[in-house]
Amino acid sequence: MAAASSSDSDSGRAESSEASSKWLDAHYDPMANIHTFSACLELADLHGDGEYKLVVGDLGPGGQQPRLKVLKGPTVLSESPLPALPAAAATFLMEQHEPRTPALALASGPCVYVYKNLRPYFKFTLPQLPPNPLEQDLWNQAKEDRIDPLTLKEMLEGIREKAEVPLSVQSLRFLQLELSEMEAFVNQHKSKSIRRQTVITTMTTLKKNLADEDAVSCLVLGTENKELLVLDPEAFTVLAKMSLPSVPVFLEASGQFDVEFRLAAACRNGNIYMLRRDSKRPKYCIELSAQPVGLVRVHKVLVVGSNQDSLHGFTHKGKRLWTVQMPAAILTMNLLEQRSRGLQAVMAGLANGEVRIYRDKALLSVVRTPDAVTSLCFGRYGREDHTLVMTTRGGGLIIKILKRTAVFVEGGGEAGPPPAQAMKLNMPRKTRLYVDQTLREREAGTAMHRAFQADLHLLRLRAARASVQALESSLSPVSATAREPLKLHAVNTSTARPILGLLVCFLYNEGLYALPRAFFKVPLLVPGLNYPLETFVESLSDKGISDIIKVLVLREGQNAPLLSAHISMPGTRVQALVWEDPTCRGATGPVSHNY
Numbered sequence: 001m002a003a004a005s006s007s008d009s010d011s012g013r014a015e016s017s018e019a020s021s022k023w024l025d026a027h028y029d030p031m032a033n034i035h036t037f038s039a040c041l042e043l044a045d046l047h048g049d050g051e052y053k054l055v056v057g058d059l060g061p062g063g064q065q066p067r068l069k070v071l072k073g074p075t076v077l078s079e080s081p082l083p084a085l086p087a088a089a090a091t092f093l094m095e096q097h098e099p100r101t102p103a104l105a106l107a108s109g110p111c112v113y114v115y116k117n118l119r120p121y122f123k124f125t126l127p128q129l130p131p132n133p134l135e136q137d138l139w140n141q142a143k144e145d146r147i148d149p150l151t152l153k154e155m156l157e158g159i160r161e162k163a164e165v166p167l168s169v170q171s172l173r174f175l176q177l178e179l180s181e182m183e184a185f186v187n188q189h190k191s192k193s194i195r196r197q198t199v200i201t202t203m204t205t206l207k208k209n210l211a212d213e214d215a216v217s218c219l220v221l222g223t224e225n226k227e228l229l230v231l232d233p234e235a236f237t238v239l240a241k242m243s244l245p246s247v248p249v250f251l252e253a254s255g256q257f258d259v260e261f262r263l264a265a266a267c268r269n270g271n272i273y274m275l276r277r278d279s280k281r282p283k284y285c286i287e288l289s290a291q292p293v294g295l296v297r298v299h300k301v302l303v304v305g306s307n308q309d310s311l312h313g314f315t316h317k318g319k320r321l322w323t324v325q326m327p328a329a330i331l332t333m334n335l336l337e338q339r340s341r342g343l344q345a346v347m348a349g350l351a352n353g354e355v356r357i358y359r360d361k362a363l364l365s366v367v368r369t370p371d372a373v374t375s376l377c378f379g380r381y382g383r384e385d386h387t388l389v390m391t392t393r394g395g396g397l398i399i400k401i402l403k404r405t406a407v408f409v410e411g412g413g414e415a416g417p418p419p420a421q422a423m424k425l426n427m428p429r430k431t432r433l434y435v436d437q438t439l440r441e442r443e444a445g446t447a448m449h450r451a452f453q454a455d456l457h458l459l460r461l462r463a464a465r466a467s468v469q470a471l472e473s474s475l476s477p478v479s480a481t482a483r484e485p486l487k488l489h490a491v492n493t494s495t496a497r498p499i500l501g502l503l504v505c506f507l508y509n510e511g512l513y514a515l516p517r518a519f520f521k522v523p524l525l526v527p528g529l530n531y532p533l534e535t536f537v538e539s540l541s542d543k544g545i546s547d548i549i550k551v552l553v554l555r556e557g558q559n560a561p562l563l564s565a566h567i568s569m570p571g572t573r574v575q576a577l578v579w580e581d582p583t584c585r586g587a588t589g590p591v592s593h594n595y
Contacts, residue, residue: 022406032397044091048101057086084109088203092217149182209258222248250295294333328352349373364408507550
């Protein structure tokens with residue numbers, strides 16, 4: 001154990017020294033009072049003078065007093081209050097005219113605030129949504145004093161639980177009031193019209209018609225009402241609107257809007273949806289096993305961080321390429337791009353105070369910080385091309401500069417082809433049998449292909465017949481009726497309706513097994529929750545014989561099962577205990593069975 005600990009510490013010191021040899025410590029201020037996340041950090045040349053500055057959408061301590069901060073080096077250059085918490089910040093070119101000064105867009109609440117030369121330039125507000133007609137009718141009745149505030153509250157609560165259209169902010173505030181405050185609130189707001197306003201959850205940029213670095217870009221907004229909006233960079237009108245099954249929280253864009261583009265949206269339901277040009281709805285869907293905590297596009301690979309402490313690489317069509325397990329929870333992610341060396345990698349800030357840099361699944365570097373990093377960005381800052389800016393959980397600011405001589409080397413030999421690939425194989429000589437078989441395939445190729453196609457169609461026919469038989473006899477793990485949308489493991493696949501009145505039954509060989517609870521009722525199944533239903537199985541055989549146990553899901557009053565599954569039980573194992581007796585040495589006897 002001591003030797004193992006010594007080797008681990010030595011490797012940790014070597015890794016730390018390797019990381020410190022690549023980075024220069026430029027600045028560290030633990031009391032900078034910056035509380036933000038990676039989407040609200042941006043490095044940009046705001047004045048067109050070649051001096052890049054750091055733009056921070058600061059949430060403020062405890063989410064209070066949000067502010068827009070601009071830093072030049074370690075000092076705050078300007079600071080202005082924001083009306084709501086910031087959601088994202090981005091810089092983009094609005095026009096081709098000289099001087100080509102980028103504009104700053106800050107998403108906050110339902111608005112996008114656009115700045116040029118750090119001065120307010122334009123304010124875009126999301127279009128209002130139609131209110132709930134039942135809610136509108138209730139407030140009209142309150143305006144005419146036909147219902148009292150208590151009745152209004154009860155009816156609004158009923159609408160909030162059942163209606164598909166969410167309530168307005170006015171109604172939601174009213175439902176949070178105490179009984180003594182309701183009447184004054186109704187008198188104050190009953191004459192106002194009901195407005196339902198959504199908010200921006202995420203934002204990114206998309207090139208308009210050229211792929212150049214200094215080309216004009218459009219803003220892409222993700223909203224709380226499950227939509228994506230593409231804005232014109234000059235008129236700030238909506239160029240395209242796309243719908244999603246859930247609320248987007250992370251966005252990645254590639255391509256040009258006028259030519260061809262792809263949008264990847266990670267949503268709150270744990271899925272990533274892919275959209276292309278002229279598509280109003282997602283084209284592909286990537287289903288994750290956990291909630292996403294970050295989304296970064298590295299070349300043509302989508303790197304997703306999940307709350308299961310792992311990084312995943314996917315293609316744009318949803319194929320999983322690789323998975324890397326992290327030593328701690330992932331707090332934030334961003335892209336590291338070193339254009340001089342053609343390097344693109346993903347940075348992941350972990351809860352244990354590490355920032356890990358990966359190219360695909362190969363670890364390039366580990367940067368250790370005094371506190372857990374909650375936001376980071378990499379790029380040109382001031383006059384330095386490769387600067388890493390990080391903010392910590394306690395509000396600190398860390399600035400590191402990558403050395404010009406630093407070269408990231410992938411560890412573990414994971415990159416490139418393996419050495420065995422360059423070795424020549426000793427190919428056997430062609431035998432007479434091989435030559436005869438080749439001639440036969442040339443002469444009878446058509447007949448062989450037809451025979452293969454006949455067998456393939458026969459296989460498909462048998463598979464279709466087996467599928468139909470499974471559906472008719474309810475042997476499938478997924479029910480075939482729309483009335484009971486279920487699948488095995490007690491997961492209610494309906495999204496809006498609970499299910500009641502189900503039974504679970506076990507069929508087994510009573511000579512081999514004993515189940516104290518072989519038939520029981522299923523509780524109410526609420527959509528979206530997992531219900532583990534357990535029972536104990538006792539093996540009655542000591543000969544290692546095993547059999548299958550059938551599990552049936554039934555509905556009261558019906559004789560055909562909704563679902564069924566066969567569980568192959570493992571064989572039993574007999575353990576013997578050896579004891580010593582003064583009168584009989586080495587006697588043995590069976591003691592217990594393990595299942």
